Amino acid sequence: MVTITEGAVVALLAGGVFFGLVAAVGLLRLPDLYTRTHAASKTDTLGAGLTLAAVAVVYDAGLPTVKAGLLLVFLLITNPTAAHAIARAAADQGIEPWTAEDGGDEQ
Amino acid sequence: MTLLTTALFAATAAFVALSVVIVYRIVRGPTMQDRVIAVNAVGTNTVVVIALIGAATDDPGVLDIALVYALLNFLMSIAISKFTVERGGVM
Amino acid sequence: MTSGRLLVPVSESVALRNTVAYAVRHVVESKAAEGAVHFVYPYSPQMVTGMDTSGVDELLERVEVWADDDLGDDAGAVDVQTAVIGAGEYLFSPGDYADVLAEYGEREDLETVVLDPEFSPSGTTPLLPPLEAELERAGFEVLEAPVERPTRRARLVRGGNVGQFLLVAALSFGFYLLIGGSLSTFDLVTGGLSGVIVATVLWRVCFSGPVRPGRLLKRIGRMSVYTFYLVWEIVIANLQIAYVVLHPRLPIDPKMVEFDAAVWSEIPVTTLANSITLTPGTLTVDVDSQSFTVHSLTAGARDDLFSGGLERAVRFVFYGRAAARIPSPRERGEEGSDDGGAES
Numbered sequence: 011m012v013t014i015t016e017g018a019v020v021a022l023l024a025g026g027v028f029f030g031l032v033a034a035v036g037l038l039r040l041p042d043l044y045t046r047t048h049a050a051s052k053t054d055t056l057g058a059g060l061t062l063a064a065v066a067v068v069y070d071a072g073l074p075t076v077k078a079g080l081l082l083v084f085l086l087i088t089n090p091t092a093a094h095a096i097a098r099a100a101a102d103q104g105i106e107p108w109t110a111e112d113g114g115d116e117q
Numbered sequence: 118m119t120l121l122t123t124a125l126f127a128a129t130a131a132f133v134a135l136s137v138v139i140v141y142r143i144v145r146g147p148t149m150q151d152r153v154i155a156v157n158a159v160g161t162n163t164v165v166v167i168a169l170i171g172a173a174t175d176d177p178g179v180l181d182i183a184l185v186y187a188l189l190n191f192l193m194s195i196a197i198s199k200f201t202v203e204r205g206g207v208m
Numbered sequence: 209m210t211s212g213r214l215l216v217p218v219s220e221s222v223a224l225r226n227t228v229a230y231a232v233r234h235v236v237e238s239k240a241a242e243g244a245v246h247f248v249y250p251y252s253p254q255m256v257t258g259m260d261t262s263g264v265d266e267l268l269e270r271v272e273v274w275a276d277d278d279l280g281d282d283a284g285a286v287d288v289q290t291a292v293i294g295a296g297e298y299l300f301s302p303g304d305y306a307d308v309l310a311e312y313g314e315r316e317d318l319e320t321v322v323l324d325p326e327f328s329p330s331g332t333t334p335l336l337p338p339l340e341a342e343l344e345r346a347g348f349e350v351l352e353a354p355v356e357r358p359t360r361r362a363r364l365v366r367g368g369n370v371g372q373f374l375l376v377a378a379l380s381f382g383f384y385l386l387i388g389g390s391l392s393t394f395d396l397v398t399g400g401l402s403g404v405i406v407a408t409v410l411w412r413v414c415f416s417g418p419v420r421p422g423r424l425l426k427r428i429g430r431m432s433v434y435t436f437y438l439v440w441e442i443v444i445a446n447l448q449i450a451y452v453v454l455h456p457r458l459p460i461d462p463k464m465v466e467f468d469a470a471v472w473s474e475i476p477v478t479t480l481a482n483s484i485t486l487t488p489g490t491l492t493v494d495v496d497s498q499s500f501t502v503h504s505l506t507a508g509a510r511d512d513l514f515s516g517g518l519e520r521a522v523r524f525v526f527y528g529r530a531a532a533r534i535p536s537p538r539e540r541g542e543e544g545s546d547d548g549g550a551e552s
Contacts, residue, residue, distance in 0.1 A: 074177035090485035092194035
């Protein structure tokens, strides 16, 4: 018999792994640095977020839940900031973004 | 093993596998920033893996490690971006 | 060299005395035939600084006395004037301030603007960099009065009060106990000590202005509403990205776009930039005061960006409901500035 907690955890984990997969696929498939940053920074953030939510649910209510939530909020703030810093560093170095006109060949 | 621990360990394995896939991007590059982004993504996955292991083994102390690791991961991305922009300038 | 006719916008600030001295010295050294310094106070009735007109007059009087002091023997050669401008107009953005200043400058035939590095007529909101850009666009030469400390970077250490100290200490203490997870005497004592140490080091760094508990609570309330909205946006947009990335033909159309966001001051801009990055399909690459350079993955993502939902929400959090009704970037005509355009 599957309890509500178990169901929720499994669903959140499945969602988390799915978005983690999307992030990995995006990192490999997308043509240039900026587009890859899209995949890495937020799809991964949502994947990690859902998984951490699952962890929070596993620990019922209590201090570890709060910590998992804290971790989640922290990732939500730092990941886009890091992505922004990296993209900005790239832009400062003059790396040009890939556009649709450049043709479809992937690196 | 209960359903919960099985699911948690399965998710852990999945995230480890995904991280290994991302390593391809770290190796291939081609630019420094590509590698930083990939390392950052692996780092995020590592945080998740640590938290998942904590949940699966029912050891709440592990979450503190995940918290510190997330901090380090963030700091690493910022430091490397800063370094590449200012070429070794002081942070 | 620069002209001997200066326009100096003033407001209550710690560097005001310095600025007056700099402006006067500048005019005297220029040896212009018709040297003039006009000190103007951009006054607008909705300002929340608590300054009424008598306070403004008093400030301008003080400035005039200082200027006369600095002039000394040259008093006859330089025409010092003071004025209140913009009264009755609704001054909200740096652009509004630049407009009233430009209007006055043209009327009085002034070519150079000297800015007080601490100039902030609207209270705590720093608007110097955008104001500088707007004035330069209007054809003025802009000088920033030099001050002892470097002002090109935002200042790290600012004035603080007891409220800030207590808030930092309390937050550190709370965080310590939360991570520690126990309420034993040992933890309470070490936590208290840590809180005090952290607050001693950081209390003047953490906040951009004095703590106003009422406003802070209101912002936190609105922020939690915003968080739900943001999470919803993130989930929806992530599904779109998942579709794009997993699609066999990879239907992306990446493009850099630039636009000026209608948000001001550090924290709202940071919040907006992070929200833009978190909403998949758009990635903030660079922010220069309020002009955003955003990399967008698909045309749909660009559409969402220009319809300005996020921007409006951020304004709602930080400025309240009235500010949320400012037109979206599309209605302001910001749309379509393409990659590489320095102007936007």
